[in-house]
Amino acid sequence: MSVTHDSTEATSGTRPQGxxxxxxxxxxxxxxxxxxxxxxxxxxxxxxxxxxxxGETLGLVGESGCGxxxxxxxxxxxxxxxxxxxxxxxxxxxxxxxxxxxxxRRRVQMVFQDPFASLNARMTAGEIVGEPxxxxxxxxxxxxxxxxxxxELLSLVGLRPSDAxxxxxxxxxxxxxxxxxxxxxxxxxxxxxxxxxxxxLDLSVQAQVLNxxxxxxxxLGVSYLFISHDLSVVRHVADRVVVMYLGRIIxxxxxxxxxxxxxxxxxxxxxxxxxSLGARTREQIILSGEIPSPLNPPSGCRFRTRCxxxxxxxxxxxxxxxxxxxxxxxECFHPLGASELVDVAP
Amino acid sequence: MTATYDLPDAGTGGTAAGTxxxxxxxxxxxxxIRTPQGVVRAVDGVSFGARRGETIALLGESGCGxxxxxxxxxxxxxxxxxxxxGEVRLDGTDLVTASRKQRRALAGPEIxxxxxxxxxxxxxxxxxxxxxxxxxxxHRGMSRKQARxxxxxxxxxxxxxxxxxxxxxxxxxxxxxxxQRLLIAIAVALSPTVLLADxxxxxxDVTVQxxxxxxxxxxxxxxxxxxxxxxxxxALVSEQADRVVVMYAGTVVxQGPVGEVFxxxxxxxxxxxxxxxxxxxxxxxxxxxxxxxPPELQDIPAACVYQDRCPLVQDICRTERPAPRHVGTDHASxxxxxxxxxx
Ligand SMILES: Nc1ncnc2c1ncn2[C@@H]1O[C@H](COP(=O)(O)OP(=O)(O)OP(=O)(O)O)[C@@H](O)[C@H]1O
Ligand SMILES: Nc1ncnc2c1ncn2[C@@H]1O[C@H](COP(=O)(O)OP(=O)(O)OP(=O)(O)O)[C@@H](O)[C@H]1O
Ligand code: SF4
Ligand code: SF4
Ligand SMILES: [Mg+2]
Ligand SMILES: [Mg+2]
Numbered sequence: 119m120s121v122t123h124d125s126t127e128a129t130s131g132t133r134p135q136g137x138x139x140x141x142x143x144x145x146x147x148x149x150x151x152x153x154x155x156x157x158x159x160x161x162x163x164x165x166x167x168x169x170x171x172x173g174e175t176l177g178l179v180g181e182s183g184c185g186x187x188x189x190x191x192x193x194x195x196x197x198x199x200x201x202x203x204x205x206x207x208x209x210x211x212x213x214x215x216x217x218x219x220x221x222x223r224r225r226v227q228m229v230f231q232d233p234f235a236s237l238n239a240r241m242t243a244g245e246i247v248g249e250p251x252x253x254x255x256x257x258x259x260x261x262x263x264x265x266x267x268x269x270e271l272l273s274l275v276g277l278r279p280s281d282a283x284x285x286x287x288x289x290x291x292x293x294x295x296x297x298x299x300x301x302x303x304x305x306x307x308x309x310x311x312x313x314x315x316x317x318x319l320d321l322s323v324q325a326q327v328l329n330x331x332x333x334x335x336x337x338l339g340v341s342y343l344f345i346s347h348d349l350s351v352v353r354h355v356a357d358r359v360v361v362m363y364l365g366r367i368i369x370x371x372x373x374x375x376x377x378x379x380x381x382x383x384x385x386x387x388x389x390x391x392x393x394s395l396g397a398r399t400r401e402q403i404i405l406s407g408e409i410p411s412p413l414n415p416p417s418g419c420r421f422r423t424r425c426x427x428x429x430x431x432x433x434x435x436x437x438x439x440x441x442x443x444x445x446x447x448x449e450c451f452h453p454l455g456a457s458e459l460v461d462v463a464p
Numbered sequence: 465m466t467a468t469y470d471l472p473d474a475g476t477g478g479t480a481a482g483t484x485x486x487x488x489x490x491x492x493x494x495x496x497i498r499t500p501q502g503v504v505r506a507v508d509g510v511s512f513g514a515r516r517g518e519t520i521a522l523l524g525e526s527g528c529g530x531x532x533x534x535x536x537x538x539x540x541x542x543x544x545x546x547x548x549x550g551e552v553r554l555d556g557t558d559l560v561t562a563s564r565k566q567r568r569a570l571a572g573p574e575i576x577x578x579x580x581x582x583x584x585x586x587x588x589x590x591x592x593x594x595x596x597x598x599x600x601x602x603h604r605g606m607s608r609k610q611a612r613x614x615x616x617x618x619x620x621x622x623x624x625x626x627x628x629x630x631x632x633x634x635x636x637x638x639x640x641x642x643x644q645r646l647l648i649a650i651a652v653a654l655s656p657t658v659l660l661a662d663x664x665x666x667x668x669d670v671t672v673q674x675x676x677x678x679x680x681x682x683x684x685x686x687x688x689x690x691x692x693x694x695x696x697x698x699a700l701v702s703e704q705a706d707r708v709v710v711m712y713a714g715t716v717v718x719q720g721p722v723g724e725v726f727x728x729x730x731x732x733x734x735x736x737x738x739x740x741x742x743x744x745x746x747x748x749x750x751x752x753x754x755x756x757x758p759p760e761l762q763d764i765p766a767a768c769v770y771q772d773r774c775p776l777v778q779d780i781c782r783t784e785r786p787a788p789r790h791v792g793t794d795h796a797s798x799x800x801x802x803x804x805x806x807x
Contacts, residue, residue, distance in 0.1 A: 149637070151629075151630070151633055151637055152632055152633065153629045153632070154632065158629065179669070180669065181669050181671055181672060182639055182640075182641025182642060182645075182668050182669050182672045183625075183638075183639040183641060183642050186639075187639060187640060188639075231640045232581070232640060235581075235584055276757060278760065280760075287542065288499070289527075290526055290527040290531060291526070291531065291580045291581070291663065292525075292526025292527065292696070293526055293527055296526075313640075314640070314666075317666045319526055319696065320524070320525045320526050320696030320737070323525065323526050325740055347641075347668060347669035347670060347673070349670065387671065388669070388670060388671060409623055409625045410625060411625035411626035411629065411630075412625075413625075413626055413629055414626065
């Protein structure tokens, strides 16, 4: 059984280990939730294994509630995992304290999903963007340097230098999201975990922010873990993608093959459901069946309650990893064939 | 208030084929904000009408005034903002001049809004079940038990798995997308006549998005509800909306049936938006975006609001604000050179 769950073994075998800046192995996060008078366990992450390589953008997609933000928060050490390991540049961040922990926090930054809740209403935009420097004093020596850098960061994300004096509530939704991005950039991190960084942005600003992230990567080699439900954006920015379903990574691979020839039926459904311009009549796989609960995940393959290819085997045994090559793998007994996407569409 | 922004049919008529009567009629709505630097106008003479059973989309760049417009319609503007002109008629009743009490009675059963900020709009100290049950207790006089049953049914309808087990959880125990769905559930609880949804699906993946849009579509036909969908997502507009109102710098620059507006945009801004769709763009390549950025509120030009970014700009654009003009059935554009805009 052990082989079946280790979906990245094949991947990490082909590239040198040193390539991975962030290594995540079998990460599990369980929340206790109240159910009437009892407490039950919600497995938000159930054995997540992935590598984030230096200078790459790893796209993370999956249904609402599948555990994407929990994974992000756990990587940032905002949540403590119940099991599994994280290695950042070879070091376990959970073992760090003091100066080393501070250094880790500087190198790994996050753009939060909720631009409203994550900004302090009593601080001006300039103070918010410059706040990280209060704990990382060495970065900019003088207050003039800091003020100049704030203005620079604001214009990088398409805000105005003069916006530095405004309070968060004076900004629209998309403008606040850009503030969050500017703040994440303030410490010149090595890794930025972006949780839906452009979802509140219109296309033209979205393009501007994505171009900016891309430029930073070219110049500074920043790695991104890029969470988004917008598949066209992920396709545009990601080198590789991982697809999550109910707390597990069920498919991963290089972006093109994964988007063009998905292996896992869930990925296939996801790709076909993406809305597109001028396509009211496009072919779609509409998933039927209820979304299962992480409180009580299905036995065997967790997608089986909605899968049109499910067999008896899928109900009893966790699926083995299959691949169309070491760089593209999925946890499924009956991966999709090349022509199947067309066949299943209504 | 009237002259320049009065659209003969686009806002108030019932001329388009197969659509119901106008239930929400926004006419020359303006919103002023008091800032330390003085009063600025965030929404300037916005007019549109939403018909029963139709989805009308409010589309435009970040900061163009979409949320302000929606908040003004439901009378829930921030303390620093006021409606300075215009009317909002809901089935004939002017909401702008309505008393607090009148408005409270309408909020929920007649008009409801899904706010853009999913996390802060839910109260962190009450369970979601309590918050979902509230409309049923207040407006329908249901018992706690009945209301709770309704709350669970609603959670199911917006796709929260195992709602019976989650009904006593607090908002922070739900994912971003789940909170957004809970807000939608609260808004549609009493099947309002008009539903304003401010970026209701931004945090949702495509499969759940499809499910939510289906829910809205069902409610729309069951209850003959009018949906005002506020979004920056062109694909969503193209799939879901019947008509679209394109906003720029607080004004409506173009409006009309989605097929027409997207098929043949008649305002340079609409065209610019359509051109920036990343579809097909290759990995790492630069995406096309409209050059420059929208004007700051205190610097919005008196003449054409789009002049600083417009590729077609002429002298007249800097001296005269273009009035919205009909460029097709139910299709209007506020541009001096709308005939020259082509795809
Ligand atoms: N409380 C406030 N004080 C001052 N200015 C404000 C306030 N609220 C909003 N604004 C400004 O009013 C304009 C319109 O804001 P609004 O929230 O309506 O934009 P929006 O179109 O909803 O944008 P987004 O797509 O980013 O949510 C923006 O320029 C914003 O900066
Ligand atoms: N603090 C918490 N307590 C209890 N349950 C939680 C908590 N945080 C998250 N969860 C649960 O964990 C699961 C995963 O949540 P998470 O926020 O990671 O989802 P997500 O993939 O980011 O979804 P979305 O796309 O909607 O943001 C959900 O079922 C959620 O209800
Ligand atoms: S393992 Fe079986 S149920 Fe799971 S995705 Fe594959 S075919 Fe479907
Ligand atoms: S009126 Fe002139 S500046 Fe304004 S959109 Fe039309 S062509 Fe451009
Ligand atoms: Mg999330
Ligand atoms: Mg808004």
